Amino acid sequence: MPTVVILGAAGRLGQVLVPAFAAAGWRVLAQSRKPLPAELSRLSGVQQLACDALDRAPLHAGARGASVVINALNPPYHQWERQALPLAQAAQVLAHGLGALLMLPGNVYNYGSKLPVRLTPDTPEVGDTSKARIRIEIEQRMAEAPGLDSVVLRAGDFFGGSGRGSWFDLVVASRLDKGRVVYPRPLDRMHAWAYLPDLAQAFVKLAEQRERLRGHHRLHFAGHAVEGQVLLKALQALLDKPLRAASLPWPLIRLAAPLMPSWKAIAEMRYLWERPHRLEEEALRKLIGEPAHTPLPVALSESLAALGMAPGRREAGPQPA
Numbered sequence: 001m002p003t004v005v006i007l008g009a010a011g012r013l014g015q016v017l018v019p020a021f022a023a024a025g026w027r028v029l030a031q032s033r034k035p036l037p038a039e040l041s042r043l044s045g046v047q048q049l050a051c052d053a054l055d056r057a058p059l060h061a062g063a064r065g066a067s068v069v070i071n072a073l074n075p076p077y078h079q080w081e082r083q084a085l086p087l088a089q090a091a092q093v094l095a096h097g098l099g100a101l102l103m104l105p106g107n108v109y110n111y112g113s114k115l116p117v118r119l120t121p122d123t124p125e126v127g128d129t130s131k132a133r134i135r136i137e138i139e140q141r142m143a144e145a146p147g148l149d150s151v152v153l154r155a156g157d158f159f160g161g162s163g164r165g166s167w168f169d170l171v172v173a174s175r176l177d178k179g180r181v182v183y184p185r186p187l188d189r190m191h192a193w194a195y196l197p198d199l200a201q202a203f204v205k206l207a208e209q210r211e212r213l214r215g216h217h218r219l220h221f222a223g224h225a226v227e228g229q230v231l232l233k234a235l236q237a238l239l240d241k242p243l244r245a246a247s248l249p250w251p252l253i254r255l256a257a258p259l260m261p262s263w264k265a266i267a268e269m270r271y272l273w274e275r276p277h278r279l280e281e282e283a284l285r286k287l288i289g290e291p292a293h294t295p296l297p298v299a300l301s302e303s304l305a306a307l308g309m310a311p312g313r314r315e316a317g318p319q320p321a
């Protein structure tokens with residue numbers, strides 16, 4: 001039975017990767033500090049590695065036999081400067097020691113604040129924001145590590161799955177019960193989203209190609225590239241009621257940024273809502289065939305249901321940041 005270690009298994013992506021790999025017949029070693037959600041730990045083939053990703057001895061002992069390591073760790077937004085590199089390094093050392101393929105869910109930060117519309121794995125990377133510099137360094141270390149096989153699968157903003165804290169649940173869907181879609185604006189710019197169950201399938205299919213993935217690879221997952229107005233209309237149709245678009249209070253966020261590190265981190269990301277962008281996935285297709293692509297209305301419906309906000313369900317609402 002092939003074995004995968006998922007670092008950050010209780011996170012947004014991790015919680016979706018665990019059942020996807022288990023359903024595909026993998027033995028899943030699911031690392032997390034907090035307890036795994038019960039529905040995951042009950043799955044056949046899933047075993048929790050209850051330790052900190054930085055705690056080398058128990059992690060390395062528990063991960064024995066794995067042929068794939070997925071780094072789905074993510075420090076809080078405003079602590080990236082201090083924590084992102086050590087966490088990435090821990091994942092890299094683990095994969096190297098196991099002789100395993102290291103997989104990293106990449107993001108679009110690498111292309112900097114003036115990113116072009118069309119993003120391919122060859123688009124030049126520009127470290128003109130602190131987060132871009134960190135991500136570029138993480139990937140560069142992976143590429144340059146002698147003897148390490150690694151792949152970055154780059155995707156847009158996550159939605160779907162039961163994890164909380166994404167732009168989708170904290171912002172876009174946060175006022176649906178009040179008849180509003182909060183969109184960081186403007187509404188006519190294409191924005192890249194990744195529906196997590198589809199992205200998890202792409203990870204499984206890629207991991208199945210482990211033997212072909214020697215050296216370092218960078219691949220893009222297209223997901224759903226849509227303008228704000230398309231998202232608004234899709235949510236309107238789904239909820240069968242008129243919705244108004246509201247913006248984020250950017251001036252207030254900027255004003256509070258020096259006092260609130262998490263708001264500062266959010267303010268730094270504003271450019272991604274102003275620069276239209278989409279990811280091109282030809283290279284991924286060559287390796288795994290047509291990636292899973294749930295139609296947008298279905299993906300949105302499932303995402304709202306997972307947040308307890310589907311029409312007809314009790315509206316639990318997203319948790320605050």
Ligand SMILES: NC(=O)c1ccc[n+]([C@@H]2O[C@H](COP(=O)([O-])OP(=O)(O)OC[C@H]3O[C@@H](n4cnc5c(N)ncnc54)[C@H](OP(=O)(O)O)[C@@H]3O)[C@@H](O)[C@H]2O)c1
Pocket residue numbers: 008009010011012013014031032033034052053054071072073074075076083087105106107108155156157158159163166167
């Ligand atoms: N979110 C997005 O929209 C998005 C889009 C594209 C790419 N990505 C990338 O995908 C990866 C996963 O993102 P995510 O949103 O799924 O992550 P997440 O839910 O924010 O966090 C994943 C896990 O990281 C662990 N973690 C956080 N800080 C830690 C620390 N200091 N030490 C050890 N573990 C720590 C936590 O696990 P425990 O507390 O259980 O230990 C947490 O559940 C990241 O590399 C992210 O940049 C994210």
